[in-house]
Amino acid sequence: MGGAGGQGEAVVAGVLRERHRLAAExxxxxxxxxxxxxxxLDAADREWTREPVRARQLVRQAAAAARENLAEARRIIHDLAPVELDGAAALADVLRELCAGTDGARFRLEGEPRPVPGRVEAAVLRAAQGALANVRRHARASAVVVTLTYQPYVLALDVWxxxxxxxPDGGGGGDAAARPGGDGLRLLRRRIAYLGGTATVESSPGGGGTVVSVCVPVPAPVPAPVPVPGHGQGARPGAGAA
Known part of the structure; x- marks a missing residue:
């Protein structure tokens, strides 16, 4: 009973954390x-008769904000969709396919793939998708390397x-919500932090390149039980004979 109660409390706590994350996003x-x-739009309404040119500029800014907001709403809805991953090597396979769809990108796998919690795989996949989308939209890169590393207690992702x-600290123009240094990085860090991990971006303007790194703790692999000779296989021949 105690174990079942503890499991239920963990599920409730996980749901509450996810709701808090979604509310923050x-x-x-x-x-x-x-x-x-x-x-x-309120400012445009006030200027409509007195400064029609200024009012039209404000309306255009509001339209641009609406487009960006629609893109963000679609991104959040997309993030809420379940990620189809099945099997220990599935995450690596999906990342390999993502790289195949990005010019100049290649995939590296370090360590031995193993099953990890689905929420961890989903978060790492979302991080890779976001990083590669930023590369395609902003980086003007000729080479991209995505590295997935399985360590005993950590699953790590690096996108260079x-x-x-x-x-990363100053925005850098463009679509702030999509830039790793804008809202995108803050939301990535928050999503990974809920899993007890870290997300960092190292970059510098003027051709310095970019590295997005995600590190999430995962349970250690459970070693397979070592069979004991004769155990569970019935009595040995001649056992119990007088």
Missing amino acids: LHDTVTQGLTSMHLL DDGVGFD
């Missing part, structure tokens, strides 16, 4: 986007590219 992206649109780089 919605606040940081969708809610802030809607607030921005509201302020821009030789592109133009950016300032």
